[in-house]
Amino acid sequence: MAERRKFKKRFCKYCEQKVDFIDYKDLNSLKFSLSERFKIMPRRLTGNCKKHQEMVTVAIKRARQTALIPYIVDRKNVVENPFELIK
Numbered sequence: 892m893a894e895r896r897k898f899k900k901r902f903c904k905y906c907e908q909k910v911d912f913i914d915y916k917d918l919n920s921l922k923f924s925l926s927e928r929f930k931i932m933p934r935r936l937t938g939n940c941k942k943h944q945e946m947v948t949v950a951i952k953r954a955r956q957t958a959l960i961p962y963i964v965d966r967k968n969v970v971e972n973p974f975e976l977i978k
Contacts, residue, residue: 901938905946913946915953918960924951928964 905913913920924932924939924947931951934944954960 903938903940903943905943906940910943913943913950915950915957916959917950918954921947921951921954921960925960928966929961 915921924937926932931948934941937944937947939947951960955962
């Protein structure tokens with residue numbers, strides 16, 4: 892049998908800080924849950940619990956509707972840090 896890799900257990904940073912609500916206008920906290928092409932990263936990569944991952948997802952979708960975060964990024968023009976363009 893193949894050996895199973897052991898990964899470090901990830902903890903929810905929102906549970907550690909005891910966050911009750913994730914605001915869609917706080918882009919600094921949301922950018923850790925987005926990939927470089929502005930896709931929402933899954934729980935297994937971010938380490939969020941189910942409750943906070945759902946709150947992050949809703950906040951990102953609201954920020955997209957208010958044009959704070961773009962829906963897509965062009966494949967040809969991928970930038971290194973896209974949040975510098977938002978400021």
